[in-house]
Amino acid sequence: MTDPVFLITGASRGIGATTARLAAEAGYRLVLVARNQNQLSDLATRLGDPDRVWPVACDVTDWAQLSGLVTRVRDAWGRLDVVFANAGASVVTSFLGTRGAPPDQWRDMVLVNVYGPALTARATLPALVESRGHLVLTGSAAGRGIRPGNLYSATKWALTGLAQNIRAECIGTGVRVTLVQPGLVDTGGIPPERAQEPKLDPADIARAVLYAVGQPATVDINEILVRPAGQA
Template sequence: MNDPVLLITGGSSGLGAATAAAAARAGYRLVLTARGVDRLAAFAAGLGGPERVLTLPCDVGDWSQISGVVAKTEETFGRLDAVFANAGSSVGTSFLGRSGEDPELWREMVVTNVCGPAYTARAALPALMRSRGHLVLTGSASGRGVRPGSLYSATKWAVTGLAQAIRAECVGTGVRVTIVQPGLVDTEAIPADRKDDPKLDPADVARAVLYALEQPSTVDVNEIVIRPVGQDAYK
């Protein structure tokens, strides 16, 4: 079977799940990861049998787990064509201490959002060089503008820089690197104080990811910024 293989981190809900569904319809075989295996397995069951979809538990902040996922992908399917480094989390923060979570809870978000895509890239790029494949990272519109008091925004600025650093190192390898930077998307992750703001549907982001993936191998879509109509310019 020659169908391309796409690995998605954070593939059990939100943007990752919507992209998995769109990619399955487009003919990709999938490797989906998340920490919560029950929800992941339940979601994946609707996308195809084990010959089409592999689910693996993985915390992207743990190097041994994400590198093990890439090894298992090649062992199972014999190839890896594209990776959507999408897993992420958010906690509210304030540097003045006026709101937000205990600073003890900040570390996990930084590890997931910054080390996660960095480890994913490091684990997957040798395989992607062999396939002349494609790395897509989930950044955020908040990784382009200043959000008062937001460490989440700072982690997404890090993803903006990470995508550029990886693309620069990949020159000459044939690997394409895309960062997708969504505004507010209607998922479990959005903060309560933004529930009534204009929102994208996760499927809107999935179409953007598929657009990047389905370009000719000579075309590298570097960045996609996608925001809901009416979203405040500073959010």
């Protein structure tokens, strides 16, 4: 089988799971990555043919797990064409200490949001160079603006820089790099104080991802900012 292979981190729910559905409909074979194997296996069953959908439990902040996974995919399926580095997390923070999670809970967010995509790029880019493939990273509208006391926003600023630095290193390889920056998306984790704000559907972001990867090989969509109409 020669159909292209699309690997998604953070695939078990939210934006990643919806992107998996649209990518399956577009004819890709899928590698679904998250930590919870049961959720991934349920999604894989819903997406259909087990020969085309491979659910793999992996922590994207663990280099040995991630690099081993990419080796297994290349050995079994022979190619890797699109990688969507999408796994992420958010906790409320305050540097004045007036609200949110205690600092010892900040570490995991920084690791999954910054170290995770960096390791994902390092683990997959050699295969993407072979396929002249495409790396898509999930940043955030919060990675373009200031939010008082918000460390999550700072991690997504890091994604903005990461995407640009990766693209600069990939010039001449044929690899394309896209940063998708969603505004508020209704994936179930919205804090109560933002519940009344305008929200996107995960499919709105999934369509943007498929748009970027569906362009001719000569077209590199570098950034896509998608906000719900009316977001402040």
